Every structure is written in C-alpha cells, then in structure tokens.
Amino acid sequence: MVTCLSTSTSLRLFSPEFESPTPRHVQESRRPSPPARTLLPALTQLSFQGVSEYLEDLVARIDAPLFYLRIKFFDQLIFDNPQVAQYISRTPTLYVRDEVHVSFSDSRVGVALPRPPWTHPVEGLILRTPCKQSGLPLPSLTRLCRSSLLLRVISSLEQLYIRENKQLQLHWQDYIERSQSLELLHPFTAMKDLYLSREFAPPIAAALQEDLSREPLGFIAARQLSYHPIAVSLWSRIGDESVFGAL
Secondary structure (H helix, E strand, O other): OHHHHOOOOOOOEEOOEOOOOOOHHHHHOOOOOOOOOEEOOOOOEEEEEEOHHHHHHHHOOEEOOOOEEEEEEOOOOOOOOHHHHHHHHOOHHHOOOOEEEEEEOOOEEEEEEEOOOOOOOOOEEEEEEEOOOOOOHHHHHHHHHHOOOOHHHHOOOOEEEEEEOOOOOOOHHHHOOHHHHHHHHOOOOOOOEEEEOOOOHHHHHHHHHHHHOOOOOOHHHHHHHOOOOOEEEEOOOOOOHHHHHHO
16 A cells, blocks of 8 residues: 555545454564655645554554644554654654643543644644543543553643543543542653643542642652642633544
C-alpha cells in the first residue's frame, strides 16, 4: 500500500479504516518494518481507525508533514506503540501549543493536542479509544496517558484540561476511588496549570484535599516542596468545545 501511495505525490488526506480488529493469526504473521521510509510530501492529514499494530507498521514506512493525526483504536488494554510514539515526537507540526486536553465518557476516552485557535479546529493530534468498563473510564484514560504512545510528549506540557463528555452518566463517581483521580495526573510531570470542567471539579478537589493531608507526603505536597506547584482553576468550555467534539 505504501508503494502505491508513493506515486501519489499530491495526496493530502489519507483515511484507512477497519470495521473489526485484525485476526490474531494475521498479527502473528507480520514481519518487522524495513528501516527505509517513503516520503509523502503533500500528506498533511491522516485519519486512522483500527488496531494499533497496523498503525505501527504504517508510520514506520512513511514520512509526511502532518498537521492533523486522528487515531481511533479498537478497545485494548496495552498501548505499546514505539513507532507511532517516535513519529509523533518527530512531527512538531502536530502540536504547537503547550497544552493537552483529556476527555472521558462511559464508552470512550480521548486525548487531544490542539493547534492554535486561529487554525482549523480539528487540526492537531487526536487519539480516542473505547472504554468497555462502563462507569470506570479513569483507569482506561490513565493507561493511555501512561503509555509509551503519549508519555514522551505529554510529560513536557504545562497545561492540562480535563473534562467529562456530556454523555457520561452522573453516577460514575460511585465506582471509583479518589486516588484514581490523582493517578491520572502523575504522567503530567511538567504540569503547571490544571483546568477542570465544573462536573469534574468536586471529585478532584476532594482527592487533592485528601492528598495534602497524607503522610508521607502526597502528590501535590511533594510538588510544592520541589518548587513545582500546580494552579487549579475551573474551566469554561466556551471556545474549546470544538476540540472535544472531535474526540
């Protein structure tokens, strides 16, 4: 497929989508990707839906000046995607703002690294994956943020926005522990500003208050003592709804 694409020097948008996960016997028959990569000079938008292993093989074979990468994985618990992680790291046009947005609902979790607001609202890196554990979205979101796929990028960003999807059921707080809220924050080691949607503010505030009183020192207190405090603010979603709408 990449060989065929290499002849399309004017290709700007590529959107491969699969309707179901690849059978295991097909995955096991795959061979390592060749070191040489094909340059697709006009390709600026890539939208992928499928299993992460297939995307691994694809990005290992191409170079393209993307400003929009949208990934929709089928449900999976492990995100070990070094080729995709390397591609994101070497493509700075995907994220030129120092912020990351995360969103979750009963059925899916998502992470977005948006571009400046004066560009098209869907530009940037958008990653989404289903969450089959109804009422338990935070562990899935935490696994995604801790994965090699995103950790290298998000650990250097200073602004974190967290919100619930409007479709999220109101009873999700009954199914998680407060510590799970703080576990979501740990991968964001350079974070200085934390913006919370109004719905998510009460449980995270309770978790932060509990964390401050812990012995030994908890997450927030340790950051304050190391001169890396966090400013927490309520976040009005006006103007940012388009980013999460794409998730």
